[in-house]
Amino acid sequence: MTAGGSAAGKGGPPAGAPSGAARADLGEGLGWAGLGLAILVLSLSMDRLAEQGVEPYAVPGLLPGLLGIGMMLFGGLLVWRGRGMVRLAAGGARTKQKSDLRAGRLLVVLALCLTYSVALVGHGIPFWLASWVFVSASILVLQHGAHQEAGRAPNWTREIALATFIGLCAGVFFTVLFQYFFLVHLP
Amino acid sequence: MFIGLSELGQAYLSVLNPLSLAYGLGGALCGILVGCLPGLSATLCIALLTTLTVKLDANHAVLILVCSYVGTLYGGSRSAILLNIPGTAANAASCADGHALAQRGEAGRAIGIATSGAFTGVLCGVICLAAFTPLLARVALSFGSYEFFWLALFGVTISGRIVGNDPVRGWLMGLLGLFVAQIGQDGLYAHDRFTFGFDEMSGGIALIPALVGAFGFSEILTTLTTPTTTVVNLQDSVRPRFREVFQYWQTALRSGAIGVLTGLLPGIGEDAGAWMSYGAARIFSKEKDQFGKGSIDGLMAAETGDMSSIPGHIIPCLALGVPGSAPSAVLMAAMIIHGVQPGPMLMIEHPQFIFDVVAFTTLAMFTILVFGLFLVRPLLYVLRVPRPILMPIIFLLCNIGAFATASRLFDIYAMVAVGLGAFFLRRRGYAMAPFVLGLVLGPLLDKSLRRGLVLSGGSLEPFFTRPISILLFSVIALTVLLQIPALQGLVARLMPWKREAAAN
Structure with missing residues (x-):
């Protein structure tokens, strides 16, 4: 177990961290944000069971929608951490697999x-x-x-x-x- | 109090029969065998044994599972000492000093210390389990939907913050687990969510197949792509060293307390107990320079800390229905399968069960002592079985494990899908514990949020005005907000010692 938070806390890639980590943040952040958005859209389009008299605050899509928003926020945080690395990602040579x-x-x-x-x-x-x-x-x-x-x-x-x-x-x-x-x- | 003592006495008497003893020894033996094989975790062992014990009565099934839980973590110290690879994540702290002792020709002594440390750790935990679980369960009886909503969120937040290297990734995994738990029919109106028209998905992604995938299939893939190492031979005696427990009694007591306290926090895992105990022992030790080079103090602290966190994890699992770790999440799922619902109502519906679990854990404590004396050398042969032979058989068991609880082929596919996802996410530094906790707590979070809103007529006020709700919300908010750089700077300015520590 290590103390977490170093990477997240500096507003960009941590000092001395490899640029690959920031590139990973950027790509993964976009992936998470995309997943969150998809979940939010599906939750919003979910049946609200109004004909059964279900109140708007008890609809089945409530929590999944909130989780989608959460994923978008934290995914956005990863993107923000990996900002400025787009050029590096495009220009950097891919290291070959060791084995x-x-x-x-x-x-x-x-x-x-x-x-x-x-x-x-x-x-x-x-x-x-x-x-x-x-x-x-x-x-x-x-x-x-x-x-x-x-x-x-x-x-x-x-x-x-x-x-x-x-x-x-x-x-x-x-x-x-x-x-x-x-x-x-x-x- | 006297009623509690009488129930505890009854629980101890109920395990003192040949069948229970045989089940306990068998469970612990399975656990030790799984634990000593690097790559196979306590979660996988309990998940597979849950399917094996599904036809047994609740008490015997939980007895086997508790003994296997304790046995797996104890067995994990074998490979940490002899291979320098922790058998389970919880044994990582034992590697440095345990393997250093083994390389000096003192492998038997290291194993003896691990055995006595493990025994002492579980003993500390059992005392706390017996003393605090009924108390916590009584307090939890005053919890309503609002408190349970924050409690579920608290578990995922704390787990994501502490486990792994990156809290943001931890929380994303927690959110993913919570989302996966929403797949299938919802708990209030039985409405299909995210099933995309597939009838089989209405039942949702079951916990056991998901955990077998996350901790079994993904571990198999990891193990088969990692090089193997050589086993150190045993030259000296392996008998438990209780003389050293007395010699290092302060370390043993401190580590036992730290292990139980870390165990109480949801989703933290046994490794936190081991590392925190190890860190504390290093601070207070007179032989600081020996740490990492074969320190008895270090090995004792790591083993006592991880083992005492097992009963620590079981406390919130029984009293609140919030598991302390991934293995205890499976244990909780197994209890539910057997008709025992952990949580505040447990003290009312099955008051004897808490004391039964105390008795099972005590029995598990003695089984590791038995196997610590008699099963060390035969275990060396298990460690030498080539991975290419062992892993396909484990995968075969993963398939049976995923299928057996509900006899659905879909569960096998779910196991494979979750395992593949877990393998690739782990390679990218995502921890599995928050995902598992999310998976377990997802239904509780959903029901508590919507029930709470229905009870309050759509008002959010009770979520933020009830005392326990405020406390839990404050901890969650602070934990998340402290990831914002501007706030971190403010904290550093207010607490100069933290800035100095960071600079060092």
């Missing part, structure tokens, strides 16, 4: 997780089978990345056998545990 390998791994992990949660689970494939496929594939792909990063040459037969075994055990074990012991009907 392309890790960025690639993030994309792979994202793809695997999204495939499992959105495409495999709940679409007719038994839960244990979907989980087996996901866990085994993930272990293989991630171990491959770890070996690559460490510069090791893995024994692929052993890796595939291990990943398949762990995936099968995890899929079957958790399905049985939840479905039959905790009576949760899995998708």
Whole structure:
């Protein structure tokens, strides 16, 4: 935990702070203000239930509208903090990601997780089978990345056998545990 | 008072049976295992265990969750000491001195001190939990919609101000959490808000899937993109060092009190208790130069501070229905799932429950002592499990956890969406605690505001004239206004010592 407020308090980017932080403030502030405005517009256009006799101060859109205004105010504060950085943002060269390998791994992990949660689970494939496929594939792909990063040459037969075994055990074990012991009907 | 003591006695007797003891030990063990794995938080552990315990009766379920809460934070000190990576955010303060001791070949001693510090911390917290929760709940009985409106806003404001590096970002996250809580049918007229015609969104974004996403999926993504480190070996004895608790009794007592007090503030998190205790110990210590280099005083303060804040967080959760931290927010959600509504009415509807929670926390305190003695070396094997093997299994559990409470596929999608959002927001320096608090307090804020206005006939006057309302409003207003540079300058002129401190 650190004392907050240094960045916000000086009316601009804090002394010694990287210009990137101010650029982030500007972009993020605009994003928050935009979100706040969208929430405010949606709240104002929300049904006020007048036909049900609901008073104007008890309409369903009251609090969301106020929250939208709050987001616009604080988003505006971020924009104000990052002011004067537009030219820097336009002219500054983007620093390259330190580790392309890790960025690639993030994309792979994202793809695997999204495939499992959105495409495999709940679409007719038994839960244990979907989980087996996901866990085994993930272990293989991630171990491959770890070996690559460490510069090791893995024994692929052993890796595939291990990943398949762990995936099968995890899929079957958790399905049985939840479905039959905790009576949760899995998708 | 005697009625309270009798209820407390009954609560202690009710946990002294083999089944409760087994549940308590099991919950604590799950917590320790999760806690010692960097990247897996107490919030995730409690959220996943909530789905596992949904079929149990309320007392046993909450017993398991409380023990896992205590166990996770205790387990987090393992990786802080042996890997120099805090198992949970609350253990970050233990890294410097704990790992320095481990590198000198005193890892066992460091773990022993962490165990005794944790035990002492929870003990301090349990005493305060038993003494103050019923009192606070009685005071809260006089609260109306106006006070609850400001209390909910107070929680989000204070959490946004203190957690993280930037209050503005903290408050934006709090507002986002409050907004997400408004999605679905509103609490007064069951009118659909922000559902865009999707029937599944009428039920809103449920708390458990959102928390599993924010603390599970986003942590998995973070962990898999972070390099792993090596585990320090244990060479010496790991038995708890109570001799050192007596030697550093002032540190233990001070840290226990600081932990409980920080725990009382809504949405602050256990790490605040640890860091504030650590800071205070550094000021008062005779061995200031040892801090960061393996100070016993520092490690004791950090561990006692974070562990005593657990009961501290449970106090406002039970008495006011305002959780003190993200894990206690899940604990509160679990209590609601089991038919126990925390808040001022708890003392009337379930008077025994507060004392039951005191007994559960006491049992949790003894379980960490048991596992601190017997489970240190086996835990080293858990720390050595490669992340690429562990994380897909955790994600599988996140999916089950999100789905199990309501059996809705939509909850899995919500978990993934919240997790993705949380991952990218965290990378940009946004703290999750204000978001979680906003998510929990959103319905209370909405209902209190509109009920208050209906009761006052649309007048805002009662929001600003009732004593507790004025107090809460003043704190909120001051906290926000002090972010304005002109006012900060004025404060600096009025308080020259603050200016000097800033200059230094």
